[in-house]
Amino acid sequence: GAVVSQHPSRVICKSGTSVKIECRSLDFQATTMFWYRQFPKKSLMLMATSNEGSKATYEQGVEKDKFLINHASLTLSTLTVTSAHPEDSSFYICSAPMTAPSSYNEQFFGPGTRLTVL
């Protein structure tokens, strides 16, 4: 299957700092990518839809100014957690649907980024 990478895989930061997480589709182009947050023993919670060349679409209750999303190219989306606080500690996962050559829109997920804010 297609490959989606995330970097870094793990980050520990001090409260008040900003952290950038990258999501890349390695062997296909993705005009849309999705960012999820996952709490321990819970399912994925969609945070926002990242759109190449336009603004991201945020889910209800997700702070746009807190979680900045930039979809700079067809293979790269970034999530920046600004002024991170301990409650932002979580597992962040991105995904990208592959629209070509298949039209099935099968979604492929990155390996996730574990963020710990001290």
Add this chain to the structure above:
Amino acid sequence: KQEVTQIPAALSVPEGENLVLNCSFTDSAIYNLQWFRQDPGKGLTSLLLIQSSQREQTSGRLNASLDKSSGRSTLYIAASQPGDSATYLCAVRPGTSGSRLTFGEGTQLTVNP
């Protein structure tokens, strides 16, 4: 609003047993359904994708079925192995435009040697 439910939430079986994981969804107007596997602390691995027009898909020891009219899908795992231990998630994509998925809460499977 689409809701996806997975039953059971947890399942523990002895090695070699055949098992079935269940997924139900409230809105039958779906584009496709995907089954994923998630190991602890890892991302999701796509196992099978079933288009709305399909009834089932098979990959190795895995078989997924889809009954769109009744809003149900099952994931059948044959001859389970300890390496199958993981959380299994199903997700549906709506029939309307967009690729966003709605996930179930997952079934945590433990296969005991």
